[in-house]
Amino acid sequence: MVNKYSAATLLLLGGLTSTALAQDYSRVQSKSLSENGTPFLVQFKTEGNAYQLSNAKAVLSEQLELSSDDQMLQTKTEADELGFVHEKYQQYYKGIKVEHGTYSVHARQGRVESISGQFEKVRGLNTAPSLDASAALNRALAFVGAKTYMWQDAREEAGLKQLENNPNATYKPQGELVVMRNARTANPLKAGKPTLAWKFNVYAQMPVSRAFIYVDAHSGDIVGQDAIIKHVAATATFATAYSGTRSLANGTATGGYNLRETTRGLGIETYNCKKGSSYTAATDFIDADNNWTATEYNNANFDNVAGDAHFGAQATYDYWKVVHNRNSYDNAGAKIKSYVHFDDTPGDGVGYENAYWNGSVMTYGDGATTFKPLAALDVCGHEIGHAVCEKTANLTYANESGAMNEGFSDIWGACVEARAVAQFGLTGKSTFLIGEEVKKAGGALRSMSSPNQYGQPDTYKGTYWKPTTTTPNNTNDQGGVHTNSGVLNYWFYLLSQGGSGTNDIGSAYSVTGVGIDAAAKIAYRTESIYLTASSTYAAARTAAISAATDLYGAGSAQVTATTNAWYAVGVGAASGGTTPPPVVAYCTSKGTSVAYEWIDYVKLGTIARTSGADGGYYNGTATSTSVAAGSSQTISFSSGFASTAYTENWKVFIDYNQDGDFSDAGETVVSGSSASTATLTSTFTVPTTARNGATRMRIVMSDAAATTSCGSYSYGETEDYTINITGGAALAEQGIASITPGTTLNATALEKAVTLYPNPASDVLNIALASKAPAVSATVTDLRGARVANVRFENGQLNVAGLANGVYLLTVSDGQKTFHERFVKQ
Structure with missing residues (x-):
């Protein structure tokens, strides 16, 4: 099924006009950006010339800077107990749904107080698929690699048709064409980029898995995976395994009483998979007198956990209803069905060591080596919590x-x-x-x-x-x-x-x-x-x-x-005093390509990050350090290279007066170039006139000397962090006094502190510290930041024979100080 609307249709359904309005910053109180640089949360002033809910579409168009190819389809409106009205919108690009592109307008008493969500900036994307849904499904199934799938089981297919009361219901995936952020590629030119993709709901029977699989509609590559299965009228008296003897609402059946009830939403039902993998073949638990005693159910089959699953579902329903006024996990009274004694590989003599929500029902294994049966109360609450998440965020x-x-x-x-x-x-x-x-x-x-x-x-x-x-x-x-x-x-x-x-x-x-x-x-x-x-x-x-x-x-x-x-x-x-400054919308800065070089290390105070390529930009503003006005600070940084070390131009900016740019006098605190692969350092002084509070530090590494703090450039990377300034003066709006920035990159301090030879190395890498102290520990990480296990360090030597060829980061310590250096395995 191709989910595609024409732009005209979307406009009729509540989309926006094709012309984006000019930004009106006078109404904005504060703005927070997502990692892709688009607004995550914008809060507005509600006094004076406030935005009205009737103009919600225009607000979105203005704040998200929509182009004529962007459409926002209103999907629903909700009101809450605080008096807010929330209008929900789904993003489309040229009529194709943008996966996870959802946005909300939050208003009270008719005035828009904020907007929030995830907006993908899509530009120039080819929306005509090269691959049809059938070919893309074959790619998805090859990626999953299961032995059997649910739609291949006639009994499960029939059970689904009965469950949904729909003769056409099937587990076989139906393709939906979407725009999806590429989340599964190491190619820096494609990572994080909007991609036209086929989306499939693939439910594997053996081994058990269920996930949305996204296939590039042009190349056939897998660009995303989102797991759906997340790992982990009468009243009965039931001796449960974990929660004592409980009174449970249940129902009647031929031969006695079963674990079904209709007093909560559309009902709560608990079934017995009988150590099998089929939901359709599952049966009721039946008790003749509705007194489910330990003598009857605390047996070798652990049948007493049926009471735990039933009690857990009821307690979870009651929690959401009483505490949050939510009617079941979907807030519409959805039936909660639980299946105990599930086994993904029947007959192997080993119980299933898991519990999960599969997108429709609860499933509990009996455990084996590690676990007892997994129907404990907090496990029930946890798994049904996944269902709540699925229906909300x-x-x-x-x-x-x-x-x-x-x-x-x-x-x-x-x-x-x-x-x-x-x-x-x-x-x-x-x-x-x-x-x-x-x-x-x-x-x-x-x-x-x-x-x-x-x-x-x-x-x-x-x-x-x-x-x-x-x-x-x-x-x-x-x-x-x-x-x-x-x-x-x-x-x-x-x-x-x-x-x-x-x-x-x-x-x-x-x-x-x-x-x-x-x-x-x-x-x-x-x-x-x-x-x-x-x-x-x-x-x-x-x-x-x-x-x-x-x-x-x-x-x-x-x-x-x-x-x-x-x-x-x-x-x-x-x-x-260190809360983020209001209404600071910084310009974007990003390297177009990180195929050859990128920032792989930054350290200032408590900011210390080792990384691989981040697609040209990394938003590290959630990471912060404090600096005092008038203090001298040393910042360290280094380049990662795919092979040859090139000359790179470094610039570090700090928005000292918190006006949203880096163009004021003294805000360029580092400027220089180096072809070194070592960790570089530079020292700068925080001006006494800097404004107190949180502000942004931007680090730019580019192959072009003319690169500034804004815009895109060919090769390299930008990283942003938060600096908390203390002890400074409140600056006037026009800027700050000039300071002397650290204009020279000092590559000698850490280069002399540790020497590696031979570098490149094929078998053994020798480590020598300038202090003459012995190196007591050494760890190796690859360019993704993942620690490498297959190396041995002893007597000042690192055995690298088992490493694949490439560039690695070595972290070595003398027991007091830690040093970073790159080496090449060849």
Whole structure:
């Protein structure tokens, strides 16, 4: 099915005029940008000449700078309990849906207070596919590589037709033509670029998987994957496995009572897969007297977990209805169906070590080596939380958005469990441990209060952070979704419970908790109102602060706690004097190609980032460091090269007066060139007249000396970060006094500190420190920032014989200081 509308149709359905209006900055209160440089959240002044909801389409056209090829189709309108009206829009380009391109207009009392969402700037894209849907599907199936698929099973096909009451229903994927950001290529010329793609919903039966697969409609390459399956009338008395003996609403059946009820939404139903992989062949659990005792169900088959799944679904439904006034996961009373005793490979004698939401139903395995049956209460709340996410923010299941998808599910698992514990007096449960009841060896899957305990980061890009990737798959956990979720988990824990300390990037924090109920309301509004499919952690911070402001008012204790909790996990500034400046829309700067060179290292204060190519631009404004006015600062940086080291021109800009540009006197703090592959350093002085607060630092590396702080250039890369200035004066609008910038790049400090030879190396790389101290540790990362395991370091030598040919970054330490240097394996 090709989902394509004509521009004329979209205009009739509520699209915008083809002429973008001039930007009106006088009405803007603040603006936050997405990583692609388009507005994520724009907040408006509501007094005086405020925007009216009746002009919503014109507001979008103006603020998003729509061209004649862009259309925004209004999809729905919602009102909430705070008096807001939210108009939802879907982006189209030349009549083709832009995947994840959704935008919302938020208004109260007829005045537009803000707009938010994800907008893709698409220009000059060929929308006539070279590949038809059939050929593209073959590429998708080759990528999935399953043994069997659901549509190949006649029984499952018949079951779907019955379930949907539609004789034409089928699991066989039907192609939809969309515009999709290329998220699965290492080619820097294509990475992150809008691509015409075929979208397929591919449901594999063996091994089990279900995901949206996106195929380039011209080249046939796989450009995206978004997992749908996320890993992890009567009243019965049921002796459950994990929650004691509970009273459960259920129904009647031939021969007794079953686990079906109609008192919540369209119903809650629990079935027995009988250690098989078929939903269609699943049967009811039947009890003759409706007293489901331990003697009957605490057996070798673990039949007592059927009660846990049924109770978990009911408790989860009740949580969303009572706390958030949400009617089931879709807010329309959707039936919640659970299947226990599921086994993806029947007959092999090994139980299924997982639980998941497959886009339609809940599925629970019986566990094997690692797990007991996986139907514990917080697991139920977690998995149904994925369904809530699917119906709200729909966070793509990869990299940062996927980590937040997992994190929100952990949050809802904890909240469901906490409410049930308080309501029923349950024992053996720990609110901020996830899966503590299903681990055979004890412990838990994750800890929200101490993520490091189970190998998760509690700080953005801190200890245990997994690098994001252009090729998310099960091997790399879709870019670390089950690991990097620790950052959101810890944010929620601090927001609800409070805490203080120093995080992994050296920031001392103190958060006053607001309680789990208020924290949950802030988290839910963040997820359901402001976040979109491709949101990052930086966007989540902005969204959460807006959500807390909506709920509790600007300057409230809840807003302060929300802001400080994000600061505690390394995202953005703390509340108070270091909050981001208002209405600063910076010009774009980007290298067209990173095929030969890119920025691979930046360090200033607590900013310390090693990276591969970022497609010509990296938005690191969620990462910050503090500098004092009048202080001397040393910044370090280096180039990554695909092969030959070229002469590169470096410029570092800091917007000292926070006026949204880098053109004032003294704001070019570094300017010079070097062909060195070593880490370069330069020293500059922060002027005493700099304005207090958060501002932007921009680093530009280009092959052209004439490159400025704005615009595109041929080869190289730009990176932006946040600098928090303290102790400065409030500058006048006209600019700042001139300073003497660091105009010379000093490549000697770290070049002399560590020497590598021979370089290039084929077998052994010798490491010599200028201090004559022995090197006590050495680690190697590739140009993507991933740590390399197959190297051995001993006695000052690094055995590199097992490495593939290429360029690597060596991090070496003498036990006190750490040095970075590149080497070539040939």
